[in-house]
Amino acid sequence: MKSNLINNxxxxxxxxxxxxxxxxxxxxxxxxxxxxxxxxILPGVLLLIATWIPAIAKMLLPKSIQILVTT
Known part of the structure; x- marks a missing residue:
């Protein structure tokens, strides 16, 4: 599940x-x-960078962050 979310x-x-x-x-x-x-372009690049750095990628997993990123 977590890898699918990061992949998304x-x-x-x-x-x-x-x-x-x-x-x-x-x-x-x-x-x-x-x-x-x-x-x-910049938000896309920042999001890509965030998914490849493990410490930052973990911060993208909580439900509250998912709501912020998708809205």
């Missing part, structure tokens, strides 16, 4: 990273596109 967080992180990069590519030429894309 990883997939969410990858999703945010991919959507941010797609946004960056498709809105090339728009003003402030880097800022807008980084608002999507």
């Amino acid at each position: 967080y990883r997939m969410g992180g990858y999703l945010l990273l991919a959507v941010g990069l797609i946004n960056l590519r498709y809105q090339t030429g728009q003003s402030e596109i880097l800022k807008n894309s980084l608002l999507i």
Whole structure:
């Protein structure tokens, strides 16, 4: 169960990273596109990093944190 939950967080992180990069590519030429894309990319990268560090990954397991992350 715990590994499935961490895997779900990883997939969410990858999703945010991919959507941010797609946004960056498709809105090339728009003003402030880097800022807008980084608002999507950075949380994804931080979530990915958090899942690969065991001490931080343990902090993602309680139900209260799950509610905060998913809302």
